[in-house]
Amino acid sequence: xxxxxxxxxxxxxxxxxxxxxxxxxxxxxxxxxxxxxxxxxxxxxxxxxxxxxxxxxxxxxxxxxxxxxxxxxxxxxxxxxxxxxxxxxxxxxxxxxxxxxxxxxxxxxxxxxxxxxxxxxxxxxxxxxxxxxxxxxxxxxxxxxxxxxxxxxxxxxxxxxxxxxxxxxxxxxxxxxxxxxxxxxxxxxxxxxxxxxxxxxxxxxxxxxxxxxxxxxxxxxxxxxxxxxxxxxxxxxxxxxxxxxxxxxxxxxxxxxxxxxxxxxxxxxxxxxxxxxxxxxxxxxxxxxxxxxxxxxxxxxxxxxxxxxxxxxxxxxxxxxxxxxxxxxxxx
Amino acid sequence: xxxxxxxxxxxxxxxxxxxxxxxxxxxxxxxxxxxxxxxxxxxxxxxxxxxxxxxxxxxxxxxxxxxxxxxxxxxxxxxxxxxxxxxxxxxxxxxxxxxxxxxxxxxxxxxxxxxxxxxxxxxxxxxxxxxxxxxxxxxxxxxxxxxxxxxxxxxxxxxxxxxxxxxxxxxxxxxxxxxxxxxxxxxxxxxxxxxxxxxxxxxxxxxxxxxxxxxxxxxxxxxxxxxxxxxxxxxxxxxxxxxxxxxxxxxxxxxxxxxxxxxxxxxxxxxxxxxxxxxxxxxxxxxxxxxxxxxxxxxxxxxxxxxxxxxxxxxxxxxxxxxxxxxxxxxx
DNA sequence: TTGTAAGCGTTATCAT
DNA sequence: ATGATAACGCTTACAA
Numbered sequence: 001x002x003x004x005x006x007x008x009x010x011x012x013x014x015x016x017x018x019x020x021x022x023x024x025x026x027x028x029x030x031x032x033x034x035x036x037x038x039x040x041x042x043x044x045x046x047x048x049x050x051x052x053x054x055x056x057x058x059x060x061x062x063x064x065x066x067x068x069x070x071x072x073x074x075x076x077x078x079x080x081x082x083x084x085x086x087x088x089x090x091x092x093x094x095x096x097x098x099x100x101x102x103x104x105x106x107x108x109x110x111x112x113x114x115x116x117x118x119x120x121x122x123x124x125x126x127x128x129x130x131x132x133x134x135x136x137x138x139x140x141x142x143x144x145x146x147x148x149x150x151x152x153x154x155x156x157x158x159x160x161x162x163x164x165x166x167x168x169x170x171x172x173x174x175x176x177x178x179x180x181x182x183x184x185x186x187x188x189x190x191x192x193x194x195x196x197x198x199x200x201x202x203x204x205x206x207x208x209x210x211x212x213x214x215x216x217x218x219x220x221x222x223x224x225x226x227x228x229x230x231x232x233x234x235x236x237x238x239x240x241x242x243x244x245x246x247x248x249x250x251x252x253x254x255x256x257x258x259x260x261x262x263x264x265x266x267x268x269x270x271x272x273x274x275x276x277x278x279x280x281x282x283x284x285x286x287x288x289x290x291x292x293x294x295x296x297x298x299x300x301x302x303x304x305x306x307x308x309x310x311x312x313x314x315x316x317x318x319x320x321x322x323x324x325x326x327x328x329x330x331x332x
Numbered sequence: 333x334x335x336x337x338x339x340x341x342x343x344x345x346x347x348x349x350x351x352x353x354x355x356x357x358x359x360x361x362x363x364x365x366x367x368x369x370x371x372x373x374x375x376x377x378x379x380x381x382x383x384x385x386x387x388x389x390x391x392x393x394x395x396x397x398x399x400x401x402x403x404x405x406x407x408x409x410x411x412x413x414x415x416x417x418x419x420x421x422x423x424x425x426x427x428x429x430x431x432x433x434x435x436x437x438x439x440x441x442x443x444x445x446x447x448x449x450x451x452x453x454x455x456x457x458x459x460x461x462x463x464x465x466x467x468x469x470x471x472x473x474x475x476x477x478x479x480x481x482x483x484x485x486x487x488x489x490x491x492x493x494x495x496x497x498x499x500x501x502x503x504x505x506x507x508x509x510x511x512x513x514x515x516x517x518x519x520x521x522x523x524x525x526x527x528x529x530x531x532x533x534x535x536x537x538x539x540x541x542x543x544x545x546x547x548x549x550x551x552x553x554x555x556x557x558x559x560x561x562x563x564x565x566x567x568x569x570x571x572x573x574x575x576x577x578x579x580x581x582x583x584x585x586x587x588x589x590x591x592x593x594x595x596x597x598x599x600x601x602x603x604x605x606x607x608x609x610x611x612x613x614x615x616x617x618x619x620x621x622x623x624x625x626x627x628x629x630x631x632x633x634x635x636x637x638x639x640x641x642x643x644x645x646x647x648x649x650x651x652x653x654x655x656x657x658x659x660x661x662x663x664x
Numbered sequence: 665t666t667g668t669a670a671g672c673g674t675t676a677t678c679a680t
Numbered sequence: 681a682t683g684a685t686a687a688c689g690c691t692t693a694c695a696a
Contacts (some may be wrong), residue, residue: 001689002689010666012689013668013669015691016691017666017691043438044442044690045442045690047382047383047443047444047688047690048672048688050672051377051379051672051674051688052689066410067404067605069401072398073399075423079424088436089422090421091423093408104415110377112379190669196345202482247609254611274605274609277508277550277606277610278610279610333673333674334673344674344683345675346677346681346683348674348675349675352675355681356681358681358682379672379674381673382674382688384673385688
C-alpha cells in the first residue's frame with residue numbers, strides 16, 4: 001500500500017480512500033491511484049483490514065457430519081449463498097464430539113468471524129454460552145434454543161410426519177410401520193408425533209409394535225425389517241425417517257422375497273440424490289435445503305443490524321416415486 | 333492482552349512470552365500470567381497474530397463441485413487431517429467457472445492462507461500463475477501440472493482401468509462396453525486407455541462401437557445404454573467410469589428387462605456410499621480418498637520446509653459386489 | 665480534497 | 681528474566 005502511495009505520489013490514506021468507495025476523492029488522483037494499484041498489482045491484506053475494521057467476511061459452518069448427503073446439501077447451499085454475499089465459509093466437522101465442537105468454535109471466535117451457522121449441535125455442548133458471551137451472530141439449523149436469543153431455521157418436522165401418514169393412508173394402507181431416528185433427538189420425535197397424528201386423523205391407530213427406533217444409518221433399516229417382519233401380520237408399508245434407513249429396509253425386504261412396491265411400500269425422508277437412482281426409485285419427503293441455507297445466511301447477516309429473535313419454519317414436500325403403491329389385494 | 337498484563341502486574345511482552353512457549357520465563361511470573369489469563373478469560377486474537385507473524389493456520393480447499401460424493405469424501409478427509417494438524421479449512425466451490433475460481437483464489441491469497449489444495453481445476457484457469465506468483469504452497473489433486481513446480485497427488489487411473497478390464501475378463505466376459513467421463517479430462521482418458529490395455533493384454537480387441545463418452549452424470553448412464561444396446565449383439569458387461577453413470581445404466585438396463593448380473597454385469601468407479609446400498613449392490617473400483625487427503629495435507633505442510641517437487645500416485649482397488657458375475661451361457 | 669498520525673492486537677528486537 | 685518500543689498493513693479522526 002505504501003508502494004502504491006509513492007508510485008501514485010499520494011499518501012497512503014488517499015489510497016485507502018479510493019479503495020473504500022464512498023469517500024470523496026478527486027477524479028484525477030483516483031485515476032492515478034487506480035493506475036498505480038494495477039501497475040503494482042496491489043492486493044489489500046485482509047488480515048490487516050480485519051484487524052483494524054473488525055470484520056472478517058468469514059462465516060463459520062459447524063456440522064456434526066460431513067459424509068452424509070443432507071449435510072452435504074447444507075454445505076453446498078450455505079457456501080453458495082455466502083459467496084454471493086461476499087463471505088467465505090470455514091467449515092468444521094465436529095464428528096459429534098462436544099470437545100471438537102468447542103475447540104472449533106473457540107477458533108472461530110478468536111478469528112473474529114462475522115457469524116456462525118450450526119446444525120444439530122450436541123445437547124451437552126457449551127457452545128451456546130461461548131457464542132452468547134462473544135456476542136457473535138449465530139443461526140441454528142434444525143433446532144430451536146429457547147434460552148439464547150438465537151435465530152433458527154427449522155423444518156416443520158411434525159407436519160412432515162403428517163404428510164407421510166396421510167399419503168400412505170390415501171394409497172390405501174392401514175398396516176403401517178415406521179423407522180425413526182434416535183428419539184432423543186427432537187426432530188425424530190416431531191416426525192414420529194406428526195406421523196401418529198396423521199394416522200389418528202384417519203382413525204388408524206398406531207401400535208408401538210410397528211415402531212422401530214433407528215440410528216439414521218443404513219444398517220438400522222435392515223435391523224428394522226428384521227424386527228418388524230419377525231412374525232405376521234406384516235405391515236404393507238413402511239415410513240423411514242431418512243432415505244438411508246429406507247434403503248436398508250428395501251435391501252432386507254428384497255432379500256426376504258418381498259416385491260417393492262407390490263408387496264410393501266417404502267417411503268423415505270430427505271430426498272438424497274441416491275433416492276432417485278434406486279431401482280425402483282425411492283418415494284420420499286423432501287427438505288427445502290436451498291431455502292434453509294438462504295434463510296440461514298440471510299438471518300445471520302440481517303441479525304447484525306436488527307437484533308430481534310427470528311425463527312423460520314419451512315415445510316417439507318412429498319416426492320412420490322416408484323416405491324409406493326396401493327397395498328396388495330386381500331391383505332387389507 | 334494489555335488487561336492480562338496489568339492484571340498480572342507485568343508487561344505485555346511477558347504475556348506474549350508465556351503464550352509462545354519455548355521462551356524462558358520465571359516460573360513465578362508464568363504462574364501469575366496464566367492465572368490472569370484464565371481470570372480474564374483471554375483469547376489471543378488470531379487476526380493480529382496472523383498479521384504480525386504471517387501465518388494464518390488456514391488452508392484453502394478448492395473444488396469444482398460440492399454436490400458429488402467423491403468431492404464430499406475429499407472435503408471430509410482433508411478437513412479431518414487439516415484439523416489434526418491445527419489448520420482450519422475454508423472451502424470454495426468454483427462450480428466449474430474459471431472466474432469464480434479466480435475470485436476465490438484471490439480472496440485466499442489476500443488472506444495469506446498457509447496453503448491451497450485444489451482438485452480438478454479447469455484447464456483455462458489462470459490460478460496456477462496466481463499461486464505461483466504469490467509463492468504460496470499448493471497441491472493439486474487428480475491432476476499433474478508440468479509447468480509449475482507444484483505438488484500433486486493423483487490416482488493411477490491407467491492402472492485402475494486395467495483392473496476393471498482384467499476383472500471383467502476373468503469373469504468370462506469378452507463383449508464389454510464402457511462409459512467414460514468427458515474425454516477432454518485427463519483422468520477419463522487414462523482410465524479408458526488402461527481399460528483398453530487390459531483388454532488387449534488378454535487378446536480381447538476393443539471396438540469403439542462399445543465406447544460411450546459420458547458426462548459423469550446419472551443421465552449419461554441412461555443415454556449410454558440406449559446407444560450401446562441399440563442393436564444386437566449386446567454387450568454382456570459394462571464398465572462405467574463413475575458410480576452415478578453405472579447406476580444410470582442399471583436403471584435403463586432394468587427398464588429394458590435385463591437382469592443384473594445374470595444378463596449384464598455392471599462395474600462402477602468411486603465406491604460412493606450409495607453403491608453399497610443399491611439393489612443389487614454395485615461392484616466398483618474404489619479410490620483411496622482418505623489416503624489422498626492425508627497426502628495432500630502432508631505435502632502442503634512439508635512443502636513449506638523443503639521445496640522439492642513431489643508427486644504421489646496412489647492405486648485404486650477393486651470392490652466386487654453383486655452387479656458382476658459370469659456372462660450368460662451361450663452368449664459367449 | 666488530501667496528509668499526518670494514532671491505533672487495531674500481536675511479535676520481535678532491543679535494552680536493562 | 682523482563683520491559684520499552686517498533687513494526688505488521690490497514691482505517692479513521694483530525695488538521696491543513
